[in-house]
Amino acid sequence: MGKIQLIATATFGLEEMVKLEVKKLGYEQMVVENGKVTFTANESDIPKANLWLRTADRVLLKMGEFKALTFEELFQQTKALPWEEWIPENGKFPVTGKSVKSQLFSVSDCQAIVKKAIVERLKETYGIEWFKEDGAEYPVEVALLKDIVTLTIDTSGAGLHKRGYRAKANEAPLKETLAAAMVLLSRWKEDRVLIDPFCGSGTIAIEAAMIGKNIAPGLQREFVSEKWDAIPKEAWKNARVEALKAIRQDVDIKIFASDIDERAVKIAEDNAYEAGVDDCITFSVQDMGFIESDAEYGYIICNPPYGERLGEKREVQKLYKRMGQVFGKFDTWSKYIITSDEEFEKFYGKKASKKRKLFNGRIKVDYYQFFGPKPPKDMLGGYRK
Incomplete structure (x- = not known):
């Protein structure tokens, strides 16, 4: 599969902390932006990043990034991505979304189009018309910022703050x-x-x-990507x-x-x-x-x-x-x-x-x-x- 791009998302103000953690884990090729640190890795690094990042919110697999001003551009460029490398024939892939300062401002429409594009890509790959989606989960997110679309699959599942030790908490617990x-x-x-x-x-x-x-x-918790075949x-x-x-x-x-x-x-x-x-x-x-x-x-x-x-x-x-x-x-x-x-x-x-x-x-x-x-x-x- 070769090199992949991972995104460690961060709460505002903690980007530099996440960057230092990513660097400590041995990753050098990084881009730091508001709310995220993108770095180059291998698929075997997904477990390592999820287990060790203390200050990041999630670890996302970056599938692609492109500009889209129309729903047709969103559909075609989403469909062109190699979703089959990660999502198997029975994979469950719910799509969530967000849009900030973009012409494609309807989040629900963007989610539906991305879902349709992935389905069309997988139909061609697997030669089937219907997807049961009864297997492992591959949570997809479409995020638009100033007309730039970033498509990711969440490798963490529950947020990384959920360590597994805090069964009980007070009314206003610190993350x-x-x-x-x-x-x-x-x-x-x-x-x-x-x-x-x-x-x-x-x-x-x-x-x-x-x-x-x-x-x-x-160390004490499970991650959604533990069930991935890839x-x-x-x-x-x-x-x-x-x-x-x-x-x-x-x-x-x-x-x-x-x-x-x-x-x-x-x-x-x-x-x-x-x-x-x-x-x-x-x-x-x-x-x-x-x-x-x-x-x-x-x-x-x-x-x-x-x-x-x-x-x-x-x-x-x-x-x-x-x-x-x-x-x-x-x-x-x-x-x-x-x-x-x-x-x-x-x-x-x-x-x-x-x-x-x-x-x-x-x-x-x-x-x-x-x-x-x-x-x-x-x-x-x-x-x-």
């Missing part, structure tokens, strides 16, 4: 992909203490522990075996996660157990004001309440002021805080070293980064913790 991005952006290392005083269902702590132990985020079963088996071998069992990780909500902490403990990192995290039920550590240098990474509901904002801003006072005692630590409150620094009482615009679901947020001093090197060339 696993965003939590992983927060940890990676902080440059936390497994030899440093990490505290999350608003742990909720434990997502930040769990993602940090998985990063520290080098656990592939997709990807050898051996490729999936080998990718999972390699991921299991890559887990670091020798690291001593110290993560402390707490929340004032007893129910949330119980959920977090269960989730950590399911993720296989319960030995790395100490959970407790306590108010944020009581966090403490004898570590000289460490990290606080957290997702405090935002106060999005009417009447909550004033209480949340009081909390931010208190956070500034409590976190200020950890003067040699680095702190990383995500919130939608644009006046956070004012109430926290300190200007961030850096801030980054991100999205928590549909909520626009800022990731406030307060850099602590670098630990001094000790006589052995390491660092004092």
Whole structure:
């Protein structure tokens, strides 16, 4: 089959993080655009990308890209693509779509035309008139942006944030992909203490522990492309075996996660157990004001309440002021805080070293980064913790 193009989709603001992850996996030929990173790979790389990408939303197989101003152009250029290389005679291929600033603005019509074009192509290839579509699923998407059509097949199925460990969650859980991005952006290392005083269902702590132990985020789940004939079963088996071998069992990780909500902490403990990192995290039920550590240098990474509901904002801003006072005692630590409150620094009482615009679901947020001093090197060339 030769080289293929894969697209790792990304939440706005995380494109560079996804690019770094793709590069770390060994892929060099990349194009970074809004919401996606396109890279060159082989079909056997589909398992690897799905298993290892922590901050991407999905991995899509790019079938083609072209300009289309009419439905006839859309039909003919879609039909010209080699769909039979991926979709077998009994394959199920639902078509979804989106259109932004394009002459072909009717998404439902675009979906119907793409579906018809694929059917016509496969009818000619397989010599049949009727497709049962009772086999494996090949979710097709037609995306139009400024009259440029991109046709893809989703290799992930459920979004990559669904790791498989979070059977339970609180009302407003942080997406696993965003939590992983927060940890990676902080440059936390497994030899440093990490505290999350608003742990909720434990997502930040769990993602940090998985990063520290080098656990592939997709190791516990299934992907839609595992049932595809075009990807050898051996490729999936080998990718999972390699991921299991890559887990670091020798690291001593110290993560402390707490929340004032007893129910949330119980959920977090269960989730950590399911993720296989319960030995790395100490959970407790306590108010944020009581966090403490004898570590000289460490990290606080957290997702405090935002106060999005009417009447909550004033209480949340009081909390931010208190956070500034409590976190200020950890003067040699680095702190990383995500919130939608644009006046956070004012109430926290300190200007961030850096801030980054991100999205928590549909909520626009800022990731406030307060850099602590670098630990001094000790006589052995390491660092004092």
